[in-house]
Amino acid sequence: MSKMHIKMTVNGKSVETLAEPRELLIHVLRERLDITGPHIGCETSHCGACTVDMNGKSVKSCTVFAAQANGADVTTIEGLGTPDNLHVLQEMFKEHHGLQCGFCTPGMITRAHRFLQENPNPTEEEVRFGMAGNLCRCTGYQNIVKAIMAAASEMNAAREAAQ
């Protein structure tokens, strides 16, 4: 099958690759670009393990063609923090035991990152609703919710301090 030339910005870097028109974004990220943070849990857009940020919105990259991401700005878990400077969500997931097997975690944190921009002051109920597109089999969500609430207050405190 003939291939398409696809250009994207991924985690702030310009990337180019060839991919078949039918290839899914998650496969291009993982197989062609070696970005293996986003995972494959269902390939039917139910589990959210493949969640990435595309042009300022959370998308499940298993149901986006790579062709649709041509020209897009994509952020994955790899783009959120560095080993020396973790994103506050990464810190809070560690602090509050918001993960166990870790398989849902990249998608979960990437979604939470977008969610807190959509709603910087969420109630617990709003977190639970806003995160309902991401499944976790290990944690029962309680500590994920706790981590996201804690991250929200840290981020808000940092914003206030900066103002």
Added chain:
Amino acid sequence: MNEMTPTKSERAAALKGLGTSRKRVEDSRFTQGKGNYIDDIKMPGMVFGDFVRSPYAHARVKSINAEKALELPGVIAVLTAADLEPLSLHWMPTLAGDKQMVLADGKVLFQGQEVAFVVAEDRYIAADAIDLVEVDYEELPVLVDPMKAELDDAPILREDIADQKAGAHGARRHPNHIFTWEQGEKEATEAVLSGADVVAEETVYYHRTHPCPLETCGCVASMDKVNGKLTLYGTFQAPHVVRTVASLLSGIAEHNIRVVSPDIGGGFGNKVGVYPGYVCSIVASIVTGVPVKWVEDRMDNLMATAFARDYWMTGKIAATKEGKITGLWCHTVADHGAFDACADPTKFPAGFMNICTGSYDIPTAYLAVDGIYTNKAPGGVAYRCSFRVTEAAYFIERMIEVLAIKLDMDAGELRKINFIKKDQFPYNSALGWEFDSGDYHTAWDKAMKAVDYDGLRKEQAERVQAFKNGETRKMMGIGLCHFTEIVGAGPMKNCDILGMGMFDSCEIRIHPTGSAIARLGTISQGQGHATTFAQILASEIGISADDITIEEGDTDTAPYGLGTYGSRSTPVAGAATAMAGRKIRAKAQMIAAYLLEVHDNDIEWDVDRFVVKGAEERFKTMKEVAYASYNQEIPGVEPGLEAVSYYDPPNMTYPFGAYVCVMDIDIDTGEHEIRKFYALDDCGTRINPMIIEGQVHGGLTEALAIAMGQEIAYDEMGTHKTATLMDFFIPTAWETPHYETDFTETPSPHHPIGAKGVGESPNVGGVPAFSNAVNDAFRAFGVNHTHTDMPHDHWRIWKTARDLGMHD
């Protein structure tokens, strides 16, 4: 002592040992997307395998034509049973002593069964090729209902063993019958039942479900023909067993096989079994000479790799009119699917179902389990439980509720009357187990007080009255559960899998500068072993947990062990860790005594050091001893500081807990709302409270899923109806309640640190608590209404209300 000298408690705290809510060391890589799961593994030249699967539940395979598939560019091979037969790999042994087709050999026995293995350059081409493989099937009559398996017109499923009158677990009375397993005293129990004041009877179906970890099963097989070495990466909960099985099946010597479990994205029992995908990948790598990756998609996972439960349990429970239980009888029909691939210790074909006397002092009991073949996927794994323990706990905790109705008693009070008392431990149950320790009354009273049980019952009575007055359509259920688990398989005298004793192991190497590495025979799938096993060791050897690396899952480096499932890691490998640590300390004591120029007996252990008795200013820390062990000649002592322990547990451990679920259900929509869930767990000594609570939250949520909606369902043609996450219920954050956790601490008397294991308790205890809440909500409506089967989805709850005339 000057101000700079840390106190004893400061030194203990610095170890981050037992009882510390230590943050997890695994989390740095997982939160940064740097985990290394099976699908992340790439090797040069690697190709992809995928299966042609049967669309039919029962059919003869008349022909397979792969010509068109092989013509597709990028397709490397298509394997069928005919290709595997010369290697004797078209069938493989199961963990339960049966055998299973690797690829369809003349017929298929369940929908989704593996028929051919396509190998291609990428996963898209493999998927295309699957569509091009032409298989000619001739449909056969389908057996879905295990109750009909032995009727005259039942189709015979396993023609390969139709004539065998006995299987791995004794006599077979019909070609579709696998085994009958009997425990306890049949005649004595029947005598108790016939003479009892009260006998309550019920049939309780624990439906078929699936562990469904977020990461599916998969492997990468790489045969290095130059060196004759096979490396097999895979989602294995028992990597060492996989190596032995792979060696026995393939004929490759065991030292030439390296099995590696990388990070595993949840297991819950799904990754215990040996699956056709592993065998086909190995063969394909041998045939093609390049690494072969096979990773299931979600539909493959839900259709073909191991299911759980599917037990039809008929019970009779006898009691005096005051409520003292005198006997328990249980007959179970176990639907095993097309092949008996249950992952149970060999001598226990129905797992530890004989823990079904629960937390109660029941003097006489009898259990019989009949295993049956049907046209469904094989499996029968312990989905976040020890072998068949959730089935057993569900059965007894439902029977207690049914008995309470029959006696017109409060179900909480009935439990209290019958609990095994603290002074009865160690307690020998009627079905053959020796419960190690427990204090059920204390736990129960704490739970009842915490939830204000009497207040809840009062509120419930008011709600019933309000309903009768036409003031509400929401009923209130109070789901009680007191469970006793049996985990930590197990003592080699009665526990083995395929002949391999169920010990586990730990090997410790102390480095000269006083840090350490410990390797275990287990493998974490999210439980946090790298964090908690370091804590056990820190408390034993006085080296901070932060200075101890824990490594598991590579059979070339880790000591042999039976793996992680059935809540066995802490009871067995955790014990091995403590014992190996004690060997380190014993040798270190000799070295310290030499360095301190005193006799061995004149020094004693003090947190992280040996001190001279009566002169604690004279000491050597473990760190100093470690350095000396490598760098100083010590007469009569070998250099180095290493130890290994293979631990054969003397008994199982028996964690327990008291759970209360308060639920409102809407009788017009069937929707439920969980108002409160209180979970008190007693897992003996607590290693890391943070991780324990996390395990409880997660296990309860899996229990919520099972009780309230999750099922593997088939239609009458054997067509799988729940093979996607659209149809197979997994609760989201939105549907999951907030949980309150609590604990008591009753150490195991035989475990070196008193720990019992906790990972599976919340699933074992959670399912009955949720289900009892639903059933309890209807208790006031209908004299003969004692039980409705799970899953309690909206439709079933609505239907119960309708059947009870509550919509009239």
